[in-house]
Amino acid sequence: MELVGVDLNATLIAQATRLAGVERLRCRFVTGDAFEPGVAVEDGARTIVISTGLLHHLPAAQLPEFFAAQRRLGVHAFAHWDFDAGPWATLGAWVFHRARTREAVSRHDGVLSARRAHPAAALLRAARLGADGYRIACVDGPRWLPRLTHVVRPITGTRA
Amino acid sequence: MTGSAWAVASALLVLAALDGAFAGFRSSAGRTGLIRHRRGDVVAAARGCRTVLLLLVPVLGGVLADVLGGAVLGGAVLGGDVLGGAARVAPYLRAGQVMLAVYLPYAAVVLAALAGHALLDWRRRFLATALVLGPGTLIRPVVVLAGAAAGAWAAHDVLVGALALLAAVAVLAVQPVADRCWYGPRRRSRPA
Numbered sequence: 001m002e003l004v005g006v007d008l009n010a011t012l013i014a015q016a017t018r019l020a021g022v023e024r025l026r027c028r029f030v031t032g033d034a035f036e037p038g039v040a041v042e043d044g045a046r047t048i049v050i051s052t053g054l055l056h057h058l059p060a061a062q063l064p065e066f067f068a069a070q071r072r073l074g075v076h077a078f079a080h081w082d083f084d085a086g087p088w089a090t091l092g093a094w095v096f097h098r099a100r101t102r103e104a105v106s107r108h109d110g111v112l113s114a115r116r117a118h119p120a121a122a123l124l125r126a127a128r129l130g131a132d133g134y135r136i137a138c139v140d141g142p143r144w145l146p147r148l149t150h151v152v153r154p155i156t157g158t159r160a
Numbered sequence: 161m162t163g164s165a166w167a168v169a170s171a172l173l174v175l176a177a178l179d180g181a182f183a184g185f186r187s188s189a190g191r192t193g194l195i196r197h198r199r200g201d202v203v204a205a206a207r208g209c210r211t212v213l214l215l216l217v218p219v220l221g222g223v224l225a226d227v228l229g230g231a232v233l234g235g236a237v238l239g240g241d242v243l244g245g246a247a248r249v250a251p252y253l254r255a256g257q258v259m260l261a262v263y264l265p266y267a268a269v270v271l272a273a274l275a276g277h278a279l280l281d282w283r284r285r286f287l288a289t290a291l292v293l294g295p296g297t298l299i300r301p302v303v304v305l306a307g308a309a310a311g312a313w314a315a316h317d318v319l320v321g322a323l324a325l326l327a328a329v330a331v332l333a334v335q336p337v338a339d340r341c342w343y344g345p346r347r348r349s350r351p352a
């Protein structure tokens with residue numbers, strides 16, 4: 001198995017590469033669009049794409065294309081973790097970022113990220129539109145119920 | 161000093177040392193991006209512990225000078241302990257007991273959450289942070305100052321009250337001091 005980390009941001013990739021070197025981790029990092037053919041995915045059928053905290057960066061209108069790009073690459077499966085949005089996630093993000101982060105921008109962005117996360121229904125709709133031929137799953141709890149052990153949850157897809 | 165005075169003083173010192181260790185840890189946490197950071201955490205905790213003990217030296221000096229000075233004077237001038245040392249211990253004992261009454265429940269909750277954090281799987285570990293450790297960090301300055309203020313109030317003694325508040329300021333200064341000396345943005349090239 002080969003682990004490849006991809007990000008659009010070259011600074012993050014340089015830092016990840018340096019840290020992996022320090023800890024002698026068996027993985028590599030690439031700068032670029034993860035879904036551009038040849039950047040990171042060489043053999044789609046043998047690739048699983050995972051991300052954390054990415055989906056809330058995309059406007060709802062771009063979600064179908066996000067999933068379509070993975071279908072075009074023919075990836076075997078994908079799993080993208082993001083906040084299970086709702087008032088409890090927002091409150092939890094506020095407490096967490098106040099307590100554990102120091103930079104004003106992280107404190108601001110952390111809460112904003114939780115607030116703009118997409119509900120499972122929107123993700124499911126987009127994934128079914130974009131990644132036709134994949135078995136899609138994503139489950140949210142009731143909005144009013146604090147589900148502290150499910151602050152982030154994945155949307156998953158496997159080639160049918 | 162009586163046995164209970166020693167017990168109260170030691171308990172407060174242990175709590176301060178623990179709090180200093182956690183403050184040192186918080187100052188360093190998440191700065192390097194490394195996955196394996198246990199050694200760095202231990203160094204940071206030791207630095208925080210040392211820092212709080214150092215910052216408390218003026219407070220301890222003040223208390224000892226007050227109590228021992230009183231005892232010496234009491235012994236020399238009054239020929240006994242009643243108006244001297246023992247009399248000076250009483251307001252410290254009152255203040256310390258009230259401070260412990262505020263700090264011990266807080267410490268018990270935090271330590272229980274830390275035990276949970278150490279023993280639970282990652283999902284439930286997050287619970288310990290979200291429900292206890294995060295909010296605990298947020299209210300910590302209020303708890304520290306409230307304990308000192310309550311102690312100062314109970315002491316009915318200006319010097320004892322001032323030293324209690326000074327101790328609270330020393331405890332709260334640990335993280336900013338650690339940020340400045342070791343972990344803040346301008347010091348990031350010197351992680352442990």
Ligand SMILES: C[S@@+](CC[C@H](N)C(=O)[O-])C[C@H]1O[C@@H](n2cnc3c(N)ncnc32)[C@H](O)[C@@H]1O
Binds near residue numbers: 006007033035053
């Ligand atoms: C909020 S960050 C999450 C970082 C990390 N996964 C974490 O949990 O801390 C989202 C990252 O996704 C990157 N990103 C978004 N779309 C991407 C794409 N198509 N290819 C590669 N990286 C992308 C952005 O550059 C950004 O750094």
